[in-house]
Structure formats: C-alpha cells, structure tokens
Amino acid sequence: MRTASAIAGSALFFIAAPGVVAGLVPWLLTARYHLPWSTLPGFVPVGWVLIVAAAALLLHAFARFALEGLGTPAPVAPTERLVVGGIYRHVRNPMYVAVLSIILGQALLFSSWALVAYAVIAAAAMVSFARLHEEPTLARRYGAEYEAYRRAVPGWLPRLTPWRG
Template identity: 80%
Template sequence: MRTFTAIAGSAIFLIAAPGVVAGLIPWLLSDRWGLPWSAMPGFVLAGWVLILAAAAVLLHAFGRFALEGLGTPAPIAPTEKLVIGGIYRHVRNPMYVAVLSIILGQALLFSSWTLVAYAAVGAVAMGAFVRLYEEPTLSRRYGEEYETYRRNVPGWVPRLTPWRGSRP
C-alpha cells in the first residue's frame, strides 16, 4: 500500500472506530458532555491529563500503522509489515489501552459510573477481539516474527523497559 493511501485509510478508520467508541458513545452517555464536572478534588485535572496523554498515544499508534506498517489498523486494509516500533516496543495493544484511557478520563471528568461501566464492557469486548481474531490473524500473517514479538512485549500493560529485539 502506498504511504498516502495508508495515511488516508488510517485517518478514516481513526474517525470510524476510536472516534465512535471513545468520542461519540461517551458523548451520548454523558448527556452530550452536559454533565457537571466532577466535584472531587483533582478528578478534572486527572481526567484531562489522561485524555490528552491517551490521545497522543492513539495518534502515535495510528501513525506507526501508516508509516511503519504501510497499512491501516482496519482488518480490511492490514499492514504490509508487522508494526513493532515506537509505542509498540512497550505494549502490543496501545490503541485499545488509549481508547479505554480516553473513556476513563471522561469518567473522571464527570465522575460518571456509567462511563466506568462502559469502559469495563469495552475492555472485555476488546480483549475478546484480540484473543479470538487479532492474535490468530497476526500469527497466520507474520508467523514466527509475531510469535517472537508476542513473547517479548506485553499485551495491555506497558513495560517500563522496552524490548530491544529486532525483526527475526
């Protein structure tokens, strides 16, 4: 896939998937962000920090797919190469971690248990999707390269020291 096509496809998928899951649905669940901000000390600041940091991670991860992998995160337009650089050296699923963090950041902003519950349901759904679809698909597509990567990089909780491995 050409770089421009990969960037355009990734941008469209960014709006269609994380934009809906971490943006539109929480917007609707929070009465179009009309809920009052949290009265708990530090929750609003912590929520904004979490949202902004997670948004940066999400954009970085999408960029890696387009520029390093020459593809998109969308299953219909996968990458040509396994993406293992940048944030992917620390965690295999940074997009899911970022999306859940954005939702939880909004839960902090509004002290919303509804958004916490939504994030929990989302975490279960994302975990199932990873186990039942993504891991088998990546194993078939990239073989031993993915298995080596999978052994060396945690799935959900970032490792403090990066994997220093190279492509097998």
C-alpha cells in the same frame, strides 16, 4: 502512493473506530457532556491528563501503522509489515489501551459511573477481539516474527523498558 493511501485509510478508520468508541458513545452516555464536571478534588485535572496523554499515544500508534506498517489498523486494509516500533515496543495493544484510557479520563472528568461501566464493557470486547481474532490472524500472517514479539511484549500493561527485538 502506498504511504498516502495508508495515511488516508488510517485517518478514516481513526474517525470510524476510536472516534465513535471514545468520542461519540461517551458523549451520548453523558447526556452530550451536559453533566457537571466532577467536584471531587483532583478528578478533573487527572481526567484531562489521562485524555490528552492517551490521545497523543493513540495518534502515535495510528501513525506507526501507516508509516511503518504501510497499512491501516482496519482489518480490511492490514499492514504489509508487522508494526513493532515506537509505543509498540512497550505494549502490543496501545490503541485499545489508549481508547480505554480516554474513556476512563472522561469518567473522572464527569464522575460518571455510566462511563466506568461502558469502559468495562468496551474492555471485555477489545480483549475478546484481540485474543480471538487479531492474535491468531497476526500469528498466521507473520509467523515466528509475531510469536517472538508476542512473547516479549505484554498485551495490555506496558513494559517500562522498550523491547529491542
């Protein structure tokens, strides 16, 4: 039952957070996707690759929270265990990295400077939230286990080889 609740909670949070940040807001900023697609060579396929790859990683990261951590990414329903498997062996903040990649993919797709500016603002908010809230909360909750993980795995630029902690 705990796993089912974690999956349901993660699904709801997926719609509420990345669904809004990487879906609804870019849709609104680009006049509901009525902008013409980029005419710059290579931008459209690169944008699509970025969006699809990042969406797959985002879904993977959400699944890790529910199945490995037995909780959700939502601060109101945190995991029971520190999530360090899968993509989390390469980067500590894969959800944020994926959401920003989706936004930047859309910026390429539509040649939209508004989406680039939005990505910069979203990145500043995500980095601030991670540093000021998430990291101290995880350090209090998981102690030495989190500190070892934090020292070994970069927060924002993925390491190529997985951490084997």
